[in-house]
Amino acid sequence: MITFVTTSGFGGAVTNATAFIGPTVNVTLAVGQRAHMVSEKALGTTVAGGATGLNIYPCYQNTGGGAVITQGGGIFTVQMAQNQRMPIGINHVYSGLAAGTYSIGMCGSAPVPANWNNAEWGYVSALVF
Amino acid sequence: MRLSQSSSILLASVIISLGLYLGLRSSKTEVAPPPTTPAVEDPAPAPEEWPTQEQTAAEVTAVVTQAHPRWKAACWDTADPATRQPGRYISSLAFDASGKLTISGIGEIRDGSDPAIAQCLRMQVNTFTISPPGHPVAYEVPIRMP
Numbered sequence: 188m189i190t191f192v193t194t195s196g197f198g199g200a201v202t203n204a205t206a207f208i209g210p211t212v213n214v215t216l217a218v219g220q221r222a223h224m225v226s227e228k229a230l231g232t233t234v235a236g237g238a239t240g241l242n243i244y245p246c247y248q249n250t251g252g253g254a255v256i257t258q259g260g261g262i263f264t265v266q267m268a269q270n271q272r273m274p275i276g277i278n279h280v281y282s283g284l285a286a287g288t289y290s291i292g293m294c295g296s297a298p299v300p301a302n303w304n305n306a307e308w309g310y311v312s313a314l315v316f
Numbered sequence: 317m318r319l320s321q322s323s324s325i326l327l328a329s330v331i332i333s334l335g336l337y338l339g340l341r342s343s344k345t346e347v348a349p350p351p352t353t354p355a356v357e358d359p360a361p362a363p364e365e366w367p368t369q370e371q372t373a374a375e376v377t378a379v380v381t382q383a384h385p386r387w388k389a390a391c392w393d394t395a396d397p398a399t400r401q402p403g404r405y406i407s408s409l410a411f412d413a414s415g416k417l418t419i420s421g422i423g424e425i426r427d428g429s430d431p432a433i434a435q436c437l438r439m440q441v442n443t444f445t446i447s448p449p450g451h452p453v454a455y456e457v458p459i460r461m462p
Contacts (some may be wrong), residue, residue, distance in 0.1 A: 213441070
């Protein structure tokens with residue numbers, strides 16, 4: 188049995204701490220269930236010299252609290268020239284999590300987040316199976 | 317009758333294959349059960365007990381309506397009055413066959429939503445249940461803030 192949801196919107200902004208940077212969804216997983224997530228969001232900069240150093244990951248966070256947990260090795264040092272805005276994507280299958288409810292989506296951070304000042308909406312879709 | 321060397325090899329192969337086949341067929345072998353996928357209880361009712369699509373949709377709308385005061389208290393009342401903007405959103409909800417909420421999300425409407433309010437709504441923990449629909453269902457319910 189598969190359930191699914193798709194949403195869109197602005198979501199969180201880039202900061203210098205690893206945090207969700209696009210819309211998220213909450214998934215409730217029973218023991219042994221998995222969640223597939225696909226997320227994209229437009230990011231860019233208008234700053235002279237561009238924006239650099241963006242690291243992105245698929246992430247989850249227990250809705251009861253706790254840290255944002257990254258998955259895999261990430262996609263590092265994404266950079267853009269001035270006046271660019273491009274969609275950036277990430278995807279993941281979350282498995283082996285304890286039963287519970289989790290926020291899932293794309294997360295990231297950059298050393299100078301103010302340079303990533305040309306963001307737009309993102310999409311996130313999730314399947315639980 | 318003399319058999320050629322190749323015919324002898326062929327005949328021997330057939331005899332050996334037949335013997336193996338009959339031997340394996342008659343032996344009782346323990347067949348391992350298929351690997352168990354993680355058990356997920358599925359207390360879905362019989363199809364004749366399933367609610368109609370309209371009944372399920374009405375029930376999903378009702379749980380969202382019931383949650384609205386809680387969402388408003390958490391995301392509108394606590395937002396900065398100087399910056400918060402009234403807006404419209406889409407609550408996307410998926411339920412499993414037993415009626416338990418499995419996925420929830422908040423969608424924004426272009427030029428109609430406050431992104432900060434939307435982000436707060438996404439962080440709200442919901443434990444909705446509806447009457448078992450008997451199969452997975454997903455609904456989108458429009459909401460307004462405040």
